[in-house]
Amino acid sequence: MKTITTTEDLATFCKAAADHDYVTVDTEFLRERTYYSQLCLIQLAMPGEDDDTAVLVDPLSGTLDLAPLYELFRDTSVVKVFHAARQDLEIFFVDAGVIPEPLFDTQVAAMVCGFGEQVGYETLVKRIAKEQLDKSSRFTDWSRRPLTDAQKKYALADVTHLRRIYEYLADKLKKQKREAWVAEELKILTSPDTYVVQPEEAWQRVRTRTNSPRFLGIVQQLAAFRETYAQSNNIPRNRVYKDDALVELASTKPQSMKDLSRSRLLLREARKGDIADGILAAVKTGMEMPQEDLPRPDNTNQKLQVDPALADLLRVLLKAKADSADVAPRLIAATSDLDALSAGKRDIQALSGWRMDVFGRDALRLCEGKVGLAARKGRVEIVEL
Structure with a gap:
């Protein structure tokens, strides 16, 4: 397990990584005692089957400059692969104003591919990589040095298994023609506004x-x-x-x-x-x-005249559509969206982008009384009225 502690070694790795289609990335950090996350370790891996193409980067070594890594993050020819990237991206944005591009988040992709809501990395490792994770180092103090071999092994697994997960999900998205769905979901993660807190x-x-x-x-x-x-x-x-x-x-x-x-x-x-x-x-x-x-609370949703019967029908339609598309229902629409839709609101996320094709168009037809729902052979079907 190689640990990088110098800018020169980091630059060498990043230059090699730039020759590949993707690189997997993860971080270990602490935030219990600080407002901003304290970056303690960065894990990187190039495509491969073993640990030889993966490294640990120690930002606490004292002499390391992360500039080569940020240059790699800006290289649009290399996909940067994370799992549940929100907190990792915040660290890099706060430190250098950098958001990796292009970005691939396996948690988002897994939801689009039917693995359920907010699926964890451990679950994907079991189901896709067919491996078990050693969780014994999960809650250790990553700021202490030296790191133990167990810590290093745990940290490295966060990017080595991620390679197989990424390749599997990317291939499935391509076959399903859903790359655009993931790109749409990642807009929030790649927006600088996501990481700027206005007091x-x-x-x-x-x-x-x-x-x-x-x-x-x-x-x-x-x-x-x-x-x-x-x-x-x-x-x-x-x-x-x-x-x-x-x-x-x-x-x-x-x-x-x-x-x-x-x-x-x-x-x-x-x-x-x-x-x-x-x-x-x-x-x-x-x-x-x-x-x-003076500020005033947003009572818009409290004033909505929700149609309970229509909201229930929309829930049935959502479940049927989500099952048919093999995606998590909540990824398409939240319960509050369905209530708002039944009350006549139309400026909701479920009526835009890929959600409109999967659910929104038929949801509007249901609201307008143009279609109904019927249960046939254990399935919910849309009936023209």
Whole structure:
């Protein structure tokens, strides 16, 4: 098992990889104590049947520059293969503003190929590579050095088996003529907006029971301060203050340090210094925001006049269509999409792209009363009306 610790060796590997059609990629990282993921290890493999064409790259060696890897990521003649790429891509985007292109995510491809929702890597290794993974090193501390042989073996398996999985799924997608389906699904993963967190939008992730605009304005300011502070100090947002404390602060509206001291849920470290000052400033800003600038919850779906009977029929149609296409139903449409469709909404994902062909067109005909559903010989069929 070769471990790369120098820029020169990384450049040599990446130059060799550039001569192949694809390279498999994975990472090991820690995020429990930081806002941004701490990259601890990168695994890479070129096409092949053994470990000789796979390497471990140690970004913690102190002298390693990842520039050769990022050059490979920009090489559009080589497909970069990941499994469940979201967090890996975020690391590379935050570090260098790079998103590998072209990208292939085997988790997305597996859903399109009928392996179910959010299928795990271990499942694909068993079903496609016919191998078993050693999971003993899954929860180890990847920042500690030296790495054990067990850690190295575990990490390398994440890219060596991935080669067979990729080749199998790519071939199946080609035969099914579904490459465009995967490309459509990957647009979110390859968009830079996916990895940019705007502090002023952080409030939308906080669950509250009160929808008062003034209350939400204070929540917005408290969430924005927390996000900015966490980013600038590279600490988890919950280390600043947790959601329940944020909601408590928005309710009690502290005006002074003395008020903060009465909080039941605020961490001790947040009752003094920069965090305490930031809390008081955020509350003040939220209380003084002009009425027209206050945030308001999106109650669009709550106001929908859902037709329960039609929604149930759409669920039956979705199940039948998903079974026929051999894809996970949720990949085509969520339950909320079906409710929205039954209520008359048409600006939903299920009515665009490949979903329109597989499900959307017949769903619209069902909503318009042009077709019905019938059960025949254990199958649901569409009946023209």
